Amino acid sequence: MSSAASQTPRDEIIEGLNAILGEGRVRVDEDSLQTFGRDWTKAWQPAPLAIALPKSVDEVQAVVKLANQLNFAIVPSGGRTGLSGGAVAANGEVVVAFDLMNQIRDFDPIDRTAVCGAGVITEQLQHFAEEQGLFYPVDFASAGSSQIGGNIATNAGGIKVLRWGMTRDWVAGLTVVTGSGEVLELNRGLLKNNAGYDLRQLFIGAEGTLGLIVEATMQFTRPPKDLTALVLGVENFDGIMNLFNRFQSQMDLTAFEFFSEKALQKVVAHSGLPRPFEEPCPYYALLEFERLNDEVEAQAMTLFEDCVEEGWVLDGVMSHSLEQLKNLWRLREDISETISQWTPYKNDISTVISKVPGFLSDVESLVNASYPDFEIIWFGHIGDGNLHLNILKPDSLDKETFFAQCGEVSKGVFDIVQRYGGSVSAEHGVGLLKKDYLGYSRSAQEVALMKQVKQVFDPNGVMNPGKIFD
Numbered sequence: 471m472s473s474a475a476s477q478t479p480r481d482e483i484i485e486g487l488n489a490i491l492g493e494g495r496v497r498v499d500e501d502s503l504q505t506f507g508r509d510w511t512k513a514w515q516p517a518p519l520a521i522a523l524p525k526s527v528d529e530v531q532a533v534v535k536l537a538n539q540l541n542f543a544i545v546p547s548g549g550r551t552g553l554s555g556g557a558v559a560a561n562g563e564v565v566v567a568f569d570l571m572n573q574i575r576d577f578d579p580i581d582r583t584a585v586c587g588a589g590v591i592t593e594q595l596q597h598f599a600e601e602q603g604l605f606y607p608v609d610f611a612s613a614g615s616s617q618i619g620g621n622i623a624t625n626a627g628g629i630k631v632l633r634w635g636m637t638r639d640w641v642a643g644l645t646v647v648t649g650s651g652e653v654l655e656l657n658r659g660l661l662k663n664n665a666g667y668d669l670r671q672l673f674i675g676a677e678g679t680l681g682l683i684v685e686a687t688m689q690f691t692r693p694p695k696d697l698t699a700l701v702l703g704v705e706n707f708d709g710i711m712n713l714f715n716r717f718q719s720q721m722d723l724t725a726f727e728f729f730s731e732k733a734l735q736k737v738v739a740h741s742g743l744p745r746p747f748e749e750p751c752p753y754y755a756l757l758e759f760e761r762l763n764d765e766v767e768a769q770a771m772t773l774f775e776d777c778v779e780e781g782w783v784l785d786g787v788m789s790h791s792l793e794q795l796k797n798l799w800r801l802r803e804d805i806s807e808t809i810s811q812w813t814p815y816k817n818d819i820s821t822v823i824s825k826v827p828g829f830l831s832d833v834e835s836l837v838n839a840s841y842p843d844f845e846i847i848w849f850g851h852i853g854d855g856n857l858h859l860n861i862l863k864p865d866s867l868d869k870e871t872f873f874a875q876c877g878e879v880s881k882g883v884f885d886i887v888q889r890y891g892g893s894v895s896a897e898h899g900v901g902l903l904k905k906d907y908l909g910y911s912r913s914a915q916e917v918a919l920m921k922q923v924k925q926v927f928d929p930n931g932v933m934n935p936g937k938i939f940d
C-alpha cells in the first residue's frame with residue numbers, strides 16, 4: 471500500500487474501530503485530529519482520519535488486523551516530541567495513540583527490570599526506578615512528555631549517552647504487534663540469549679514501520695552518586711576537543727555537552743536563568759561526573775586549572791548543590807524549546823569522535839558561507855560525536871522559502887557527513903524529514919535490505935507508510 475489515503479469509506483473504518491474500542495476511544499473531532507496528528511516538527515499539516523486509543527495488546531492487535539482488512543494506514547503516536555516527522559499523520563491515516571497503556575508492572579528487584587506499557591512517560595519510568603532505589607538513565611529535555619514506546623521506536627539518545635548509551639541499551643524485552651497483526655514477545659528480559667536473530671533490535675529505531683511496540687521490559691541500574699556539573703567557557707572548537715580529551719582520559723564523565731554563546735543568550739533571555747559566569751565566551755562545554763569522594767572533586771578542579779593554563783578554557787563554574795546542577799543543565803537542555811519560536815531548520819549529524827574537529831570545522835565553514843544572513847545555533851552532545859546545527863528563520867522569510875533554501879545547503883552538509891562516514895540522523899530518526907537524505911548515510915544495498923525487512927513484517931504496508939523511505 472502507498473501512503474495515499476485508504477479507498478475504504480471513512481465511515482466503515484470508523485465503525486470498525488468503534489466495534490473494537492468503543493466510541494469513547496475513537497476520536498474524530500478536529501481538535502484531537504490536529505493534536506494527535508503532529509509531532510514537534512510542525513512542518514506538516516495534520517490530516518488523520520481518526521485517533522484510536524487502545525487499552526490493551528489485544529485491542530492493538532485487533533486494530534492492526536482491521537487495518538490489513540480494510541487497507542488503511544496506521545501512524546503510531548507516543549508523546550509526539552519527535553523532531554523528524556516520524557509521528558506525523560498528514561494523509562488520512564489512523565493514529566494509534568498509547569496514552570492509555572501507561573502502566574508499569576512486574577518490577578523485579580533481582581533482575582532490576584519492570585514491564586511498561588508503550589504509553590509510560592519517560593519521567594514516570596525515571597521516578598518509578600528512583601522509588602525502587604534504582605535509576606533509569608536515558609534522559610532528555612522532553613522526558614516529561616515523551617513516551618517509552620516512542621523512545622524505543624526512535625532509539626532515543628539524549629544527554630547521558632556518553633556514559634549510559636541510547637534507549638536500545640535498556641530494552642530487555644519487547645512485545646510488538648507486527649504489521650500483519652502477529653503478537654511477538656521478543657527476548658523476554660533475558661540477559662543472554664543467542665538463540666538466533668535478535669528481532670527485538672530490529673524494532674528498536676524502526677520508527678513504527680515494522681509494527682507497533684506495545685510493551686517493553688526496561689532495565690534499571692544503580693543510581694549515580696552526587697552528580698556534579700562543570701560549565702567551562704571555551705575560545706573555539708579545538709579548545710573543546712582538547713578539554714574533552716584531557717578530562718575523558720582521566721575521569722569517568724557522565725556527560726560532555728556543548729553550546730554556543732548565541733544559544734546561551736537565547737536561553738538566558740527566555741528563562742531568566744543567570745549566566746554561568748560573567749565573561750561571555752564563544753562556546754561552553756558542560757561536563758558532568760559522579761562526585762564519589764573529595765578526591766574526585768579535587769581532581770576535576772586540577773584538570774580545570776590545567777585546561778586554563780593550556781589556554782583552552784577561559785572561565786568556569788562547578789555545581790555544589792542539586793539546584794545549581796539543575797540550573798546549569800537547563801542552560802543546555804532548554805535550548806531546543808527556546809529556539810523553537812524561530813521555526814528552526816534542524817540538523818542532527820554525527821561522526822566518530824576522533825573525526826569531530828575536522829568535521830566541525832568543515833561544516834562550520836560551509837554554513838557560515840551559505841547562510842550569511844541567518845542566525846546559526848550550535849549545540850550538541852560532543853562526547854557522542856553528535857552535533858545539533860539549528861538555522862533560525864528570519865521573520866522576513868516565509869516557512870516554505872526558508873526550508874527550501876536550507877534544504878539546498880543541507881546537501882552540502884550531508885556531503886561532508888558522507889565524507890566523514892557519519893550519520894544524517896544521529897538520534898532524531900529519519901521520519902519524513904530526512905528520508906530524501908538517507909542515501910548519504912546508508913548504501914543502496916542497505917536501503918534495499920531495509921525495504922525487504924519491512925516487507926516481511928508489514929506485507930501490506932499499513933505501518934507508518936512513507937516514513938524512513940517511500
Ligand SMILES: O=C(O)CC[C@@H](O)C(=O)O
Pocket residue numbers: 553611628803805806807816817850858859860897
Ligand atoms: O532541537 C534540536 O535540534 C535537538 C534536540 C535534542 O536532541 C537536544 O539535544 O537538545
Ligand SMILES: [Zn+2]
Pocket residue numbers: 628850851858897
Ligand atoms: Zn540531542
